Each structure stands twice: as structure tokens, then as C-alpha cells.
Amino acid sequence: MENVDVDEHHAEYAGLLWVDRCRPTTFEACVVHKELNERLRRLSESPAHLPHLLFYGPAGSGKRTRVRLLLRELYGIAVDHSHVEHRLVRVGDPPRSLEYTTVSSAYHIELNPSDVGYSDRLLVQAVIKEIAGSRPLLSSAEQDAMVEGGTSTETASKRLPYKVVVLHDVDRLTREAQQALRRTMEKYAQTCRLVLIADSATRVLEPLRSRCLGIRVRAPSETELRTVLRQVWQRMVHSAESPPEALLDHAIRASDGNLRSALLSLEASYWTSKAGRKGSALPEPDWRSICDEIADQIRKEQTPPSLLRVRALYYDLLTHCIPVDIILSMVLRRLLERVPVALGQQLCFWAAEYEYRACMGSKAILHLEAFAAKCMALIRMAQTAG
Amino acid sequence: MARGDDHATQPWVEKYRPRRLDDVTQQHETIRALKQLLYGSGGSSLTEKVASLPHLLFYGPPGTGKTTTALALCRELFQNITNRETLQNRVLELNASDERGIRVVREKIKRFAQSSIEESVDAQVPGFKIVILDEADAITADAQTALRRTIEVHSRTTRFVLICNYLSRVIPPLASRCAKFRFKALEDGAVIARLEHIARTEGMGPLPPEASRLLAKAAAGDLRRAVNLLQSCADWARSADGSQRVLEPEMVSEAACMVPASVVERFYDICVSRNEPVTACFEVLRGGYPVDELLRQTLELLLLDSGTPPAQVQMNDLQRSAIALHMACAEKYLCDGATEAVQLLAFVANCRSVLQASS
Structure with missing residues (x-):
């Protein structure tokens, strides 16, 4: 019922996601x-x-x-x-x-x-x-x-x-x-x-x-994202008031400048909160938290058994069809947050190297694992030196 | 009707393609040599020796006038042709990039070479046909081998003009059968002069010097690219009532997929400063600039830099070459399809290690 009210003349849009329903149809309607x-x-x-x-x-x-x-x-x-x-x-x-x-x-x-x-x-x-x-x-x-x-x-x-x-x-x-x-x-x-x-x-x-x-077409700025999210919210939820700021902040931060993903996460949080679950901010997507876990593991323990655990996590991601380049850059980002700057520079260098090999080669897991091993070696070396 | 329509929507590269040898931009020596072949020493009528x-x-x-010269040459060779025959009967233009392979080369070229032409009674009409093989370096080696015999067998009635970017990709036996002419990349001045001529003819008004300098820089000696770019920019700049606006430098750099100088300078700063790099790098990436272009332009800044933009950075030549080496590496990786984000981070990290190592 509610949806029909929103788009009376576009009844066929009723089943679509907010991203598609609110796609602007004229240049004037565009905010960004x-x-x-x-x-x-x-x-x-x-x-x-x-x-x-x-x-x-x-x-x-x-x-x-x-x-x-x-x-x-x-x-x-x-x-x-x-x-x-x-x-x-x-x-x-x-x-x-x-x-x-x-x-x-x-x-x-x-x-x-x-x-x-x-x-x-x-x-x-x-x-x-x-x-x-x-x-x-x-x-x-x-x-x-x-x-x-x-x-x-x-x-x-x-x-x-x-x-x-x-x-x-x-x-x-x-x-x-x-x-x-x-x-x-x-x-x-x-x-x-x-x-x-x-x-x-x-x-x-x-x-x-x-x-x-x-x-x-550059990624929309934070202000632009905020404006679009507010507009869409007001149009789809039928309220004159803005969405909770915490929700907006979360959607924007998680989106990394990606308007589509920001809108999707806004809609998801709306539906979860509507379903009565409190604390409506969505948890991070699984693949990100697994990357987090990998980075943690590498940082914490530099031993063969640890490498085996990392391998299991990698396989978890790969079997869910997460592309190699995304895994590697996410793990790198997480690692960079956890290590000193000088070490981070070395990690970047090797990440580039292994990323290149992974995209030239055909067995992704080998290169991902090699990267993890290299990171561990570097971290261990820095520890013994320091 | 169809003609007029064609002309209106014709790309400028075609519209402004020079039609006579004299109009070809800059390739003075080559043109002089060709005219010598055609006209001997001076005069405007073909010499006897044209037959040979x-x-x-x-x-x-690319974009230095090879195809243009070949076409203009044909036009001048057959300028006195009688009405009954057309240029089409005498000239076959084959573009190797869409019809390559040994079979096509053999059949099409052979058929054309074998077809008879009118017996030349007029000394002013040379008694042979011309086959232009564009992008000859894209013809497979097998087909090239087949060609070398074809060239010799039919040389009484047919002359070949081979056009290629890289001499090394044409097999030596084929190259040795031809007189070679090198076309050099155009100088910026010549490119700008040509662009200004086109802009005037198209009613764009005078080009601002800054814009034309950028156009020439983006083209890097490739006149076709420069003209294409100019046309794109003209479309950008055309306003609703059909009048022209002034071409702004930003428009040019956007249209050419270049990175604006301000962004390059910011990136350079990231590379040489000691602030936290990761967030800054991702900020640059969000702009959506092509990273290879960004690196290329940063290199320019790096080589020019005599300690100016951030005054505190003093690099010696050794450091500069080390950074250039890292840049070459990143460029290669990107070309092969590596991820931009990782490569960019790595490049920044490498720059910093180089700078810190000896300070």
C-alpha cells in the first residue's frame, strides 16, 4: 500500500530497491x-x-x-x-x-x-x-x-x-x-x-x-552523499524528518564514497529497524570482518600454524567469490592500520608485488598465502631488530 | 543529400586531412624526397622516371601523416587520369587491422594486382596501380612472407606502399624490397599551428595559448589525437545557441583523460611528505583519475623539480632515478591489469623509503 502511494504512476517500480526507484530521471533532479x-x-x-x-x-x-x-x-x-x-x-x-x-x-x-x-x-x-x-x-x-x-x-x-x-x-x-x-x-x-x-x-x-x-565521474563528496540519503529517506519513508544522524554517518562511512552502497545500507537499516530490531546500524559485511581477522592473525602470530589458519580464512573468502584484488587490498589496509609506518611501507611494496603476480597467474590462493607469509616474515624481522 | 550529411558529421581528422603533398605538416625531408621522385628537380609535371x-x-x-602522405601521393600520381578511369581502379587501400591473415592478403591483393588497367598512352599517367597496406606491422608473419613473392611477381603493374609504426615488426625480406621513409613525431609548434588553423576555419575563435599548449602536450606529437581532442573539446564548449565559448584549459585536460596540475601537485606532496599516506591516497583515488596518467605527470614534476614545490625536499639525482625506477615498475604492473589502489599505495611507500633511506 505504502509503495503504491509513493509512485502511483510507476506501479511497476513497486518491487524495486530504493537505489533503482529513486534514480533521477532528469538532469535537474540530480543532486551530485x-x-x-x-x-x-x-x-x-x-x-x-x-x-x-x-x-x-x-x-x-x-x-x-x-x-x-x-x-x-x-x-x-x-x-x-x-x-x-x-x-x-x-x-x-x-x-x-x-x-x-x-x-x-x-x-x-x-x-x-x-x-x-x-x-x-x-x-x-x-x-x-x-x-x-x-x-x-x-x-x-x-x-x-x-x-x-x-x-x-x-x-x-x-x-x-x-x-x-x-x-x-x-x-x-x-x-x-x-x-x-x-x-x-x-x-x-x-x-x-x-x-x-x-x-x-x-x-x-x-x-x-x-x-x-x-x-x-568522481565519487560524490560526503555532503552530497548526505543530501541524497536525506532526500531518498524522506521520499521513501514518508516523513518530513531526516533519518537519524547516526544511521547516516554509518552508511556514509561504510560506503567509501560509493553512493549505491550507501543507499543500499540505508535501506537495509531501515528495514531491520522496522522489523523491530534495535541498534539499527548494520554490522559490517562478512567479507570485511574476515579480512580484519586475517590481518589480526598475521599481526599477532608469525608461525606456520598461524599461516594455516590464515589459509582457511582465505579459502572462506575465495569460495564466496570475493575477487583477489579486493581481498588483498582490504587485508593490506587493515594491516597498515596496525603496524608502524616504516614497516607499513615495506608491506605496501610487497603487496604490490604479490598483487601483480596474482593477477598474472591463475592460482589466487598461492599468491595470497605468499603475501601473508611475507608479511609475517617482515613483522618478525622488525620485532627482532627492534 | 547523403553527401552533405556525411560532410557535416565527418570527423575533423577526415575533413582536414591534407590532400596535397605540400600541405602535409612538418615532414619536410620525406616530402622533398617524394617530390623528387615524382617531379624530378622542379616543375609541376611528372617526370619520365615516375615509371620506375x-x-x-x-x-x-601514429598521427604523423603516413596514411595522409600515401593518399596524397596517389592523388598526385594519378592527377592526369582520364575520366573513364577513376582513382578507385588504380588504388587499393587495405587496412590490415580488420582484414589480416594470409588468405585475405593473397586473394584480395592478387586479384587487384592481376586486374588489367588501361594501356597508358599518356606519359603523364603512370602505367601501374598502387596498393596501400596500412598497419603493415599487424599483418601476420606468414602473410608477410606470402607478400614478398607477390610484390616481386606483380611489380611491373603494381607498386606497394607499406605503412607501419614499427619497422622492426616488418620482416626484413619485405622491408628490403622497399624504399624507406621515416616520419618523425611532430613538434608542438607545428601541432599548435595546425590546430589554430582548424579552430579558425570552424569558427571557434582564437584558441587561448594555455589551452593549445595543453592540447599539444596531451597529443605528444600525434596530430590525429590533437585534432580529435580539439573536436571533442569544441563539442564540450558549444553552447545552446550554437555560439562558441572560450576553450578552458580544464576542459582540455578533462577531455584528454589527463589529471589537472593541482591534483598532481597534491599527489607529489603525498609522495614526499611524512604525513599519514593511506587516507590521502584513497582521497585521490576517489577522484577517479586514471592512475597511469597521474604517475606519468608526477614523473614530469619529479624531473623538473629543483626543490621548488615543497621547499623542504631536496633530492639528489640518485634518489630521483630510484623513484623513476619505481614508477616504471608501477606503470608496467598497471598496464598488465594490477589494482590501482594497491599500486598507488606501494608507489607512495617506495618514494618515501627512497627519500628516508639517505636522509
């Missing part, structure tokens, strides 16, 4: 990144000149939201009528079937090519060729309008001579796929524009970066 |  929004809006005003775009910034900083808003500005409300599709393509020589999932409307298509693993190059080429091969139909009047660079049509959905292909997680594409993209995007620039989204631009190849207009 | 034009190999860093 005011200046960036203004620039994007300006970009969308001369759609004929839209370059390829590369959105980059940390997770949960609002890249997808900005892309959606931009698409809406470009094509009007029609992009909201999008649907999820599971598709099968046969590509390559010898032909192989690839299964992938897309979200698409009449004007755009979103996909995450890194889903298909090593065949991502073939997928990228196949999809873009398919999209670019069919040019949206335009009347000649509309075409004239395009040449003058204006948007003359007053219809609900604006018509542009190109479609937009949104590629998620471009930084996880293989090198070959990125190489293939660079030629493809030049060749088909007439009929399709690419919007690339990446967590870090570092892993996007230089030639690819130079072909796009880079749009950096 | 060698196969050509252009090499050099």
Missing part, C-alpha cells in the same frame, strides 16, 4: 555533479556532433545514471521502453555460439561484453556491425534539421541518424577486444556512437581513450 |  550534468546537457543539445564517450570513475559514482540521463535527453522518453533480451550469436571461424544479455530500446543497446570471457572481441565486432548496419529511418526534413545541428522535432521521441551502443566494464575487456573496438568505432561512426563505461581509465588502451571524449 | 617508382615503406609513430 552539478557542473558535469550541465556539460552533458549542453552536449546533448547538439546531438549531430556527439563524439564517442568514455565515462570513467570509481564504482557507485553515478556513471550509469549519467548515461541514462544523456540517452533520455537525446532520444526522449522512448529509451525508457527498454527490454532485457538473451541472445545467441554465432561468430568466428570456426563458428562458436555466444550467449549474452542485452538491454535495448529502439535507439540504443547496452551490453557487457566481458561476460563472454575470451571471445569478447568477436562479440563486440558482431554486435556493433549489426547495429551499425541498420541506419534509423529519417525523413528528409529531419535529416536537414540534423545537418543544421538543431533538434526540430517535437515528437515524444527525437530521431537521430545514429544509434548508441553502451558498453559496460570496458576496462575488463581483453586487449584484443579493445584493439578491435578502435577500428570499429572509426569505421561505423556515421551510424553508431559508442558510450564506454569503465571503473578505471587506466585499463582502457591509450588509442581507445584518445578516440573518445573522456568524462570523469 | 620503387615500392615504398613509411614508418613512424
Whole structure:
């Protein structure tokens, strides 16, 4: 009942999380990144000149939201009528079937090519060729309008001579796929524009970066986070008052500048407190407390049995599909809080070394364990010296 | 209609691609040598010796005008061609990056080389065809081996222009069949001059010197990159009524995925000071700047630094080279896909150890 009141005209949103229900639908409604929004809006005003775009910034900083808003500005409300599709393509020589999932409307298509693993190059080429091969139909009047660079049509959905292909997680594409993209995007620039989204631009190849207009989306500041959390709370809980400050503080601190995770933890705390449990601040996620435990173990005892215990904890994390880089950086952070500065510097050096090996190699546990052993050795050495 | 449409949405790199050899930016020696081949010493009509034009190999860093020169060369070679024949019949442009492999090279190139051309009656129209192989270093070694025979067999009717970034990736027997021309990276001055010309033509008004300096710096001698960047920035800066705003330096550095100088200086401070580094590092990471770019720009500061930004830090050359070494290491790791946060922390830690070791 309550949900229906909130979004009468969006009944289909009722089952969604707050993050999705409160996603802004216009640039004006956005609280964070005011200046960036203004620039994007300006970009969308001369759609004929839209370059390829590369959105980059940390997770949960609002890249997808900005892309959606931009698409809406470009094509009007029609992009909201999008649907999820599971598709099968046969590509390559010898032909192989690839299964992938897309979200698409009449004007755009979103996909995450890194889903298909090593065949991502073939997928990228196949999809873009398919999209670019069919040019949206335009009347000649509309075409004239395009040449003058204006948007003359007053219809609900604006018509542009190109479609937009949104590629998620471009930084996880293989090198070959990125190489293939660079030629493809030049060749088909007439009929399709690419919007690339990446967590870090570092892993996007230089030639690819130079072909796009880079749009950096920084993590929202603490004040911005607070404003958004208050707004969402007021809208979803139906109260004029702000959420308890302690709750906000906790959500913001745990989020590390990630708006999505801040909103999720706010919603979770709301529901737990509603269920009658007091002390509504949520406990830390399990994986973090296990990382904590690992750091503690390394710090406390530097012996083979201790290493065995650490190994068990590592396995616990790995079997729950926590990525290696996240485990290692979290353990490192926790260790740095516990050791003297000079020792911390050495730990950082070795962490970089083992992290690199882990990402080049294939057996994560070996490198994680080697890192733990190295840390123990260093700590022991520092103790005997001091 | 379609033409006009194409022209309006054409990227500037295509729109402003020089069409004559004389217009190619900066590569004076190469252009002079090529013109010598075409026109002999002076004059504007082709010499007799054009018939013995060698196969050509252009090499050099990206964005220095190799493809442009090759196309312009064809245009000038066949400038007197009769109406019945078009340039398309005479020139085959193959981009190796999307159609590589031995089969394509053999079939497509052979078919083109074998197709007959009109018997040349006019001395001003050379009696051969041209095959331009762009990105020749991306052709597989097998295909290159197949090419070397093809080149010789068809050399009476066909000349090859190979274009590549790295001479070392073209197999020696192939390279030795061609006359080689090196294209050097463009100087900043030449890049800026070209950009200003384009900006004027596009009605962007004069570029602020600071912005054009940044553009040239971001491009690092790659004119294609510079022009692409300029176009992106122009889109950024275009306002609703179609009039142009002044190009601000921040816009340029954002569009080029560069890191603003203030952030680089802050990071440099973190590296050399003794304050708590972890929080500060994560603060930088939250900005979402590309870390490899950040390191690259920090290196610049490090090399320039004669003790200025934080006055208390006096580094000797040994320390500086040690830090540069650490930076190279971090760069390599990042390139191979290591995590930014860990590498950044490690780099800061390494810098500090270097500085503390001898102080």
C-alpha cells in the first residue's frame, strides 16, 4: 500500500530497491555533479556532433545514471521502453555460439561484453556491425534539421541518424577486444556512437581513450552523499524528518564514497529497524570482518600454524567469490592500520608485488598465502631488530 | 543529400586531412624526397622516371601523416587520369587491422594486382596501380612472407606502399624490397599551428595559448589525437545557441583523460611528505583519475623539480632515478591489469623509503 502511494504512476517500480526507484530521471533532479550534468546537457543539445564517450570513475559514482540521463535527453522518453533480451550469436571461424544479455530500446543497446570471457572481441565486432548496419529511418526534413545541428522535432521521441551502443566494464575487456573496438568505432561512426563505461581509465588502451571524449565521474563528496540519503529517506519513508544522524554517518562511512552502497545500507537499516530490531546500524559485511581477522592473525602470530589458519580464512573468502584484488587490498589496509609506518611501507611494496603476480597467474590462493607469509616474515624481522 | 550529411558529421581528422603533398605538416625531408621522385628537380609535371617508382615503406609513430602522405601521393600520381578511369581502379587501400591473415592478403591483393588497367598512352599517367597496406606491422608473419613473392611477381603493374609504426615488426625480406621513409613525431609548434588553423576555419575563435599548449602536450606529437581532442573539446564548449565559448584549459585536460596540475601537485606532496599516506591516497583515488596518467605527470614534476614545490625536499639525482625506477615498475604492473589502489599505495611507500633511506 505504502509503495503504491509513493509512485502511483510507476506501479511497476513497486518491487524495486530504493537505489533503482529513486534514480533521477532528469538532469535537474540530480543532486551530485552539478557542473558535469550541465556539460552533458549542453552536449546533448547538439546531438549531430556527439563524439564517442568514455565515462570513467570509481564504482557507485553515478556513471550509469549519467548515461541514462544523456540517452533520455537525446532520444526522449522512448529509451525508457527498454527490454532485457538473451541472445545467441554465432561468430568466428570456426563458428562458436555466444550467449549474452542485452538491454535495448529502439535507439540504443547496452551490453557487457566481458561476460563472454575470451571471445569478447568477436562479440563486440558482431554486435556493433549489426547495429551499425541498420541506419534509423529519417525523413528528409529531419535529416536537414540534423545537418543544421538543431533538434526540430517535437515528437515524444527525437530521431537521430545514429544509434548508441553502451558498453559496460570496458576496462575488463581483453586487449584484443579493445584493439578491435578502435577500428570499429572509426569505421561505423556515421551510424553508431559508442558510450564506454569503465571503473578505471587506466585499463582502457591509450588509442581507445584518445578516440573518445573522456568524462570523469568522481565519487560524490560526503555532503552530497548526505543530501541524497536525506532526500531518498524522506521520499521513501514518508516523513518530513531526516533519518537519524547516526544511521547516516554509518552508511556514509561504510560506503567509501560509493553512493549505491550507501543507499543500499540505508535501506537495509531501515528495514531491520522496522522489523523491530534495535541498534539499527548494520554490522559490517562478512567479507570485511574476515579480512580484519586475517590481518589480526598475521599481526599477532608469525608461525606456520598461524599461516594455516590464515589459509582457511582465505579459502572462506575465495569460495564466496570475493575477487583477489579486493581481498588483498582490504587485508593490506587493515594491516597498515596496525603496524608502524616504516614497516607499513615495506608491506605496501610487497603487496604490490604479490598483487601483480596474482593477477598474472591463475592460482589466487598461492599468491595470497605468499603475501601473508611475507608479511609475517617482515613483522618478525622488525620485532627482532627492534 | 547523403553527401552533405556525411560532410557535416565527418570527423575533423577526415575533413582536414591534407590532400596535397605540400600541405602535409612538418615532414619536410620525406616530402622533398617524394617530390623528387615524382617531379624530378622542379616543375609541376611528372617526370619520365615516375615509371620506375620503387615500392615504398613509411614508418613512424601514429598521427604523423603516413596514411595522409600515401593518399596524397596517389592523388598526385594519378592527377592526369582520364575520366573513364577513376582513382578507385588504380588504388587499393587495405587496412590490415580488420582484414589480416594470409588468405585475405593473397586473394584480395592478387586479384587487384592481376586486374588489367588501361594501356597508358599518356606519359603523364603512370602505367601501374598502387596498393596501400596500412598497419603493415599487424599483418601476420606468414602473410608477410606470402607478400614478398607477390610484390616481386606483380611489380611491373603494381607498386606497394607499406605503412607501419614499427619497422622492426616488418620482416626484413619485405622491408628490403622497399624504399624507406621515416616520419618523425611532430613538434608542438607545428601541432599548435595546425590546430589554430582548424579552430579558425570552424569558427571557434582564437584558441587561448594555455589551452593549445595543453592540447599539444596531451597529443605528444600525434596530430590525429590533437585534432580529435580539439573536436571533442569544441563539442564540450558549444553552447545552446550554437555560439562558441572560450576553450578552458580544464576542459582540455578533462577531455584528454589527463589529471589537472593541482591534483598532481597534491599527489607529489603525498609522495614526499611524512604525513599519514593511506587516507590521502584513497582521497585521490576517489577522484577517479586514471592512475597511469597521474604517475606519468608526477614523473614530469619529479624531473623538473629543483626543490621548488615543497621547499623542504631536496633530492639528489640518485634518489630521483630510484623513484623513476619505481614508477616504471608501477606503470608496467598497471598496464598488465594490477589494482590501482594497491599500486598507488606501494608507489607512495617506495618514494618515501627512497627519500628516508639517505636522509
